[in-house]
Amino acid sequence: MSNHNEVAIKIIVTAWQAQNKRLDDLIAKLSDHQWNTETAPGRNTGIYLLGHLTAVNDGMISILGFGERLHPELEEVFLKNGYKSGLAMPSLAELKNYWQEINAKLNAHIEKMQADEWFGRHMSVSPEDFAKEPHRNKLNIILTRTNHQSYHLGQLAYIN
Amino acid sequence: MSNHNEVAIKIIVTAWQAQNKRLDDLIAKLSDHQWNTETAPGRNTGIYLLGHLTAVNDGMISILGFGERLHPELEEVFLKNGYKSGLAMPSLAELKNYWQEINAKLNAHIEKMQADEWFGRHMSVSPEDFAKEPHRNKLNIILTRTNHQSYHLGQLAYIN
Numbered sequence: 001m002s003n004h005n006e007v008a009i010k011i012i013v014t015a016w017q018a019q020n021k022r023l024d025d026l027i028a029k030l031s032d033h034q035w036n037t038e039t040a041p042g043r044n045t046g047i048y049l050l051g052h053l054t055a056v057n058d059g060m061i062s063i064l065g066f067g068e069r070l071h072p073e074l075e076e077v078f079l080k081n082g083y084k085s086g087l088a089m090p091s092l093a094e095l096k097n098y099w100q101e102i103n104a105k106l107n108a109h110i111e112k113m114q115a116d117e118w119f120g121r122h123m124s125v126s127p128e129d130f131a132k133e134p135h136r137n138k139l140n141i142i143l144t145r146t147n148h149q150s151y152h153l154g155q156l157a158y159i160n
Numbered sequence: 161m162s163n164h165n166e167v168a169i170k171i172i173v174t175a176w177q178a179q180n181k182r183l184d185d186l187i188a189k190l191s192d193h194q195w196n197t198e199t200a201p202g203r204n205t206g207i208y209l210l211g212h213l214t215a216v217n218d219g220m221i222s223i224l225g226f227g228e229r230l231h232p233e234l235e236e237v238f239l240k241n242g243y244k245s246g247l248a249m250p251s252l253a254e255l256k257n258y259w260q261e262i263n264a265k266l267n268a269h270i271e272k273m274q275a276d277e278w279f280g281r282h283m284s285v286s287p288e289d290f291a292k293e294p295h296r297n298k299l300n301i302i303l304t305r306t307n308h309q310s311y312h313l314g315q316l317a318y319i320n
Contacts, residue, residue: 003294004165004168004275004276004279005164005165005168007279007294007295007297008164008165008168008169008172008279008299009168010295011295011297011299011300011303012168012172012303014295015303015304015307019307039200039318040199040200040201040203040318041200041201043200043318115164116164119164119167119168134163134167135167135170135171135174137167137171139167139168139171140171143171143172143175143303144175146307147175147179147306147307147310148310150307150308150310150311150314151310151311151313151314151317152314153311153314154310154311154312154313154314154315155314155315155317155318157311157315158199158200158203158315
């Protein structure tokens with residue numbers, strides 16, 4: 001049975017890493033001009049989506065209990081506001097560095113996680129609520145963030 | 161421990177159903193005109209993506225061992241060819257019906273699955289390969305198809 005737990009963790013973490021790699025591949029491939037293009041007329045630019053996905057991954061550091069976010073300043077620009085906010089953004093080069101830095105930190109912690117830890121509560125749910133809703137665990141954070149990333153990868157494909 | 165298996169299954173199946181519901185919601189909301197619009201200039205139309213996602217869900221019936229696909233004719237138009245193929249498509253009304261019919265069948269089987277069955281091999285992997293690669297199980301089919309659906313839902317959002 002415990003073997004099944006480990007298989008479940010493996011498929012979820014593998015899917016997460018596969019989506020991250022798709023964005024890594026876009027980073028290696030797209031030109032600065034492409035990143036600054038809207039993904040469709042009147043829709044998010046590539047650079048905004050890169051910042052958005054970077055900010056979401058940064059938030060995972062704290063939600064998963066891996067420590068403090070590395071770039072909390074991204075929240076205002078890329079989570080609380082849209083791409084037309086006029087707020088100053090980090091440069092494309094900075095965002096690419098943040099993306100790698102944040103994912104390196106996430107993956108270093110993910111590698112060390114024990115099976116049972118994945119089924120523990122994440123940091124945005126109280127112990128009381130978690131007792132009633134055991135699906136609100138760390139593994140579920142990986143799963144929902146993977147889907148969120150896929151959603152925006154489908155949009156980023158349009159500037160490729 | 162077996163409780164953890166069930167939690168893992170629950171979060172994966174819940175994510176799958178949540179993505180399906182997002183497409184249900186689009187079906188309830190978008191006009192025929194919107195479905196016939198490209199999601200971005202030169203990109204898949206809404207109706208093509210609806211057919212594509214319906215064909216993928218139909219394929220899940222056989223891959224998960226739930227029986228024969230209900231609409232194998234969708235494969236040629238929506239999996240093997242792109243939206244500009246010129247092949248005759250089912251009407252929008254037919255596709256919406258197929259979507260519901262296929263998902264009803266999938267969900268009826270999913271409801272009855274026992275925890276251990278989810279960790280069994282899917283029908284596209286041989287017993288020999290599965291012995292070496294136990295992550296190629298039925299649960300992983302749900303997971304990867306959920307991500308695929310999220311990817312295209314991000315694109316369908318552009319005609320909303």
